[in-house]
Amino acid sequence: MKCFVTGATGFIGNNLVNKLISKGYEVNVLVRSTKAKKLFKNEKITVFTGDLHNTEIIDKAMKSCDVVFHMAAYANIWSKDKTLAFRTNVLGTKNILEAALKNEIKKVVFTSSAATLPPSKEKEDVDESFPLPAIYLTDYEITKKEAEQLCIDYYKKGLDVVVVKPPRVFGPGYLNKSNSVTIMIKYYLKGTWRIIPGDGSQIGSYVFIDDIVQGHLLAMQKGTPGENYILGGNNVSYNEFFNILAKVSGKKQFMVHFPLPLMMGISKFEFFMAETFGKKPLITPPWVKRYLQNRPLSSQKAIKELTYAITPLPEAIQKTIDWLKTNN
Helix, strand or coil: CEEEEECCCCHHHHHHHHHHHHCCCEEEEEECCHHHHHHCCCCCEEEEECCCCCHHHHHHHHCCCCEEEECCCCCCCCCCCCCHHHHHHHHHHHHHHHHHHHCCCCEEEEECCHHHCCCCCCCCCECCCCCCCCCCCCHHHHHHHHHHHHHHHHHHCCCCEEEEECCEEECCCCCCHHHHHHHHHHHHHHCCCCEEECCCCCEEEEEEHHHHHHHHHHHHHHCCCCCEEECCCEEEEHHHHHHHHHHHHCCCCCCEEECHHHHHHHHHHHHHHHHHHCCCCCCCHHHHHHHCCCCCECCHHHHHHHCCCCCCHHHHHHHHHHHHHHCC
16 A cells, blocks of 8 residues: 655654554655655655645655545744745645545545644533634634635545544654654753643643554544544643653652743743744744643544554653653
């Protein structure tokens, strides 16, 4: 079987490509830079240079493929170009879906985000039956929701497409913005991360990278066309996460709770500097609000229909720490 993968240079994408190769699949990958070719030296990987708007390259890369994993996305918290998120996450996704329909691809797995789901007001686990919010805080959420709607539209046109929604993913792999939880763990171990947002009671879903990769493969094999699946993990608060991290690592660091007014003040200043001088912000007000929402998730649909499994958080953190020690 041959697969086409976008976003193969990202945290999840690169782990997925490695898994596909280990299972004997041939993989075509789309990369934006010729420098990225250095990352793919396996004889079973064919590299195509282009972006999500190079429709001719996309069409060429998809030919003879059976499955498409569309993972490429724009997820930065701020950009000078206010159209970049829409052009990448919506128009880019449309180009992929159109090419998949044209090339009669057997299965498309689109990686969206749990960010499109509503926050939980009563700290109950959110599942796929919850209505999507009418209003979102960030361009990332807005454009991911629009891309999900495109998947529904193309499913109605006859394309076998499944949507998966991962939350806060961590574990071995590239230490980039998509792997920020692992970066946080790394700095905690060094003693340079001491911050807990707000009072630390806000709940999030933390999922190990191996589970997400396996979830993508299961969605390819068993996912019902037109359906979406939450690939969640362990639902814990910030306080609980750092308590588990301290216990697993054997390092009890002194942590400081960052009050909401202070976080908002800093984020507003960062946003002002970004808009005025083009300086990339560390955080913006909408993202502060997101981090202080409760976002527990239910993965029961994926567990039941895909046989999805979740690694216990202590085990996942231990594996991540072991990898960090080995890879410095």
